[in-house]
Amino acid sequence: MLIEKYSIGIGDRFGKEGLAQLGAIQQAERAGVVVAPVWNKSFREHSLIGTRPDDVRVEADDAVRRSGWRHGYYVDADHIGLPNVDGFLAASDFYTLDVADFIGQPPDDAALGAFVRDMAPFRGALKIPGIDAVFEVTDAVLEKIGRSYLVAVLEAGRTYRHVLAAKGAGHFVAEVSTDEAMDPQLPFELFFILAALAREKIPVQTIAPKFSGKFLKGIDYVGDLKVFAREFEADLAVVKHAIDVFGLPSSLKVSVHTGSDKFSLYPIMRRALQNQDAGLHLKTAGTTWLEEVIGVALSGPSGLAIAKKIYLQALPRFDELCKPYATVVEIDRAKLPQPAAVEKWSAQDFVARLRHDQSQPAYDLNLRQLVHVAFRLAAEMGAEWTEALSAARETAGRCVQENLFDRHIRPLFLGT
Numbered sequence: 001m002l003i004e005k006y007s008i009g010i011g012d013r014f015g016k017e018g019l020a021q022l023g024a025i026q027q028a029e030r031a032g033v034v035v036a037p038v039w040n041k042s043f044r045e046h047s048l049i050g051t052r053p054d055d056v057r058v059e060a061d062d063a064v065r066r067s068g069w070r071h072g073y074y075v076d077a078d079h080i081g082l083p084n085v086d087g088f089l090a091a092s093d094f095y096t097l098d099v100a101d102f103i104g105q106p107p108d109d110a111a112l113g114a115f116v117r118d119m120a121p122f123r124g125a126l127k128i129p130g131i132d133a134v135f136e137v138t139d140a141v142l143e144k145i146g147r148s149y150l151v152a153v154l155e156a157g158r159t160y161r162h163v164l165a166a167k168g169a170g171h172f173v174a175e176v177s178t179d180e181a182m183d184p185q186l187p188f189e190l191f192f193i194l195a196a197l198a199r200e201k202i203p204v205q206t207i208a209p210k211f212s213g214k215f216l217k218g219i220d221y222v223g224d225l226k227v228f229a230r231e232f233e234a235d236l237a238v239v240k241h242a243i244d245v246f247g248l249p250s251s252l253k254v255s256v257h258t259g260s261d262k263f264s265l266y267p268i269m270r271r272a273l274q275n276q277d278a279g280l281h282l283k284t285a286g287t288t289w290l291e292e293v294i295g296v297a298l299s300g301p302s303g304l305a306i307a308k309k310i311y312l313q314a315l316p317r318f319d320e321l322c323k324p325y326a327t328v329v330e331i332d333r334a335k336l337p338q339p340a341a342v343e344k345w346s347a348q349d350f351v352a353r354l355r356h357d358q359s360q361p362a363y364d365l366n367l368r369q370l371v372h373v374a375f376r377l378a379a380e381m382g383a384e385w386t387e388a389l390s391a392a393r394e395t396a397g398r399c400v401q402e403n404l405f406d407r408h409i410r411p412l413f414l415g416t
Contacts, residue, residue, distance in 0.1 A: 003253075004034055006035045007035060007038050008282050008283075009076060009281065009282065009285065010038065010288065011283075011284060011288060011289075012039065012056075012285075013041075013289045013379075014378070014385075015051065015055055016396075018063030020400040021288065021401070022037060022064065023401045023405075024401045024402075024408075026069065027401075028405065028414060031410075031416075033414055036073060036074065037069075038074040039073075039074070039075050040075075040094075041053070041076070041285075042080075043078075049375070074173060075094060077092035078283075080095060080096065082155075089163065089167065093171065093173065095163050097156045097159050097176050098177055099155050099156050100180035102151045102154075103151075103181050104181075105152070112143060112146045115150050115196065116146060118199060122192075122195075128191065128237055130233075131187055131234050135186075145192045148181070149189075149192075149193050153193065153196040153197055153200055153202075156197065157201070160174055175281070177208040179208045179258075185210055187235070194238070198247065204248060204252060205249050206254070206255040207253075207254060212231060214330070215257065216328055216369065217258060217369055217372045218260065218261050218369055219356065220262060220263050225265070229268045233275075236254060239254055251279065254279075254280055255281040256282050258328055260284035260287035263356075266411040267415075270411065270413075286373075289372070290354065290371060291403045293310065293354065293371060293378075294354055294355055295389075297350050297354075298347050298351060298395050299388070308350065310371065312339050312342060314371065321373045325373050335366050337364065354367060354368055354371060356403075
């Protein structure tokens with residue numbers, strides 16, 4: 001099983017937007033570009049909402065059947081490890097191996113020594129095609145990389161082999177995420193991470209590196225665009241070279257996590273992909289939930305009341321809601337709109353603040369981030385939320401599809 005050149009992770013908190021999401025992907029197909037959908041949902045999200053991995057498989061299969069989609073599609077066991085992977089084995093055929101907790105853990109001396117010995121052929125001047133810099137590789141450099149990433153790679157190997165025993169070779173896609181490291185990987189570090197994955201016999205097809213800047217939930221990239229461009233271009237070059245050197249799958253590509261709403265990056269990424277004829281996996285999730293809230297708010301007075309209720313209930317639960325996402329949200333609490341003002345808003349007032357339209361003066365990135373992490377409040381509402389979402393089916397679906405195609409797929413994969 002080799003994943004397509006382009007793919008997009010499409011998280012769907014409440015499992016109602018599969019057809020709308022696939023509608024956006026079919027728009028790209030009609031424009032001449034196949035982007036494979038990957039429905040992703042993490043163990044944490046399932047736990048907060050009360051869903052199961054099998055629910056995602058049912059949604060994906062149903063959307064594909066109803067839409068007539070003729071290309072590949074996947075269900076991602078998102079951010080899993082050995083403690084929680086078993087619940088995903090029946091439903092998933094894409095596994096994001098989450099090794100964040102193991103990055104920086106020191107390996108034992110024997111394992112480190114073996115890694116350094118195995119990498120000995122690369123000592124000296126390392127030249128990666130497409131990158132001007134030449135990297136001087138010494139035992140000390142290899143030891144430093146091993147101390148940072150070897151334990152994480154070994155853990156990825158344990159999880160991969162567990163999935164392999166259950167699914168069989170060729171029946172799933174493996175992704176490895178290193179994007180939660182403290183610092184961005186330098187090109188030669190990513191090269192040796194991929195070397196270590198090949199050494200573990202993990203046929204990794206997508207790799208999620210750490211980039212400079214901030215990838216915050218639901219809002220645009222915060223950082224230096226030129227620095228990101230250099231890092232992204234270098235990572236593409238490393239991946240291409242690693243395929244040849246280590247015999248990794250030809251489908252191996254960069255994966256960008258927390259990738260939704262990074263509108264300032266998409267033209268940069270598009271140019272780099274075109275220049276290097278490279279593939280990409282873009283992982284999105286919460287942007288669809290936010291469009292559902294927008295759709296419900298636009299559906300009528302009762303829908304607007306429920307959308308407001310989610311935000312107003314989030315205010316006193318700020319710390320609880322933000323804690324699981326502390327590294328990927330930055331909300332200025334003092335700038336959040338207060339209840340008295342919110343109660344007076346029309347649907348257009350609410351949507352102008354929530355929708356990610358930076359040309360709109362009312363756009364409020366603080367409110368947007370808080371609503372982004374407040375999906376568990378909608379889950380707690382139960383039927384009140386699901387009935388409101390059903391009543392707003394047409395409007396919410398249109399919002400989801402337009403957002404995914406117009407703001408994400410079209411600029412990134414079509415370049416228009």
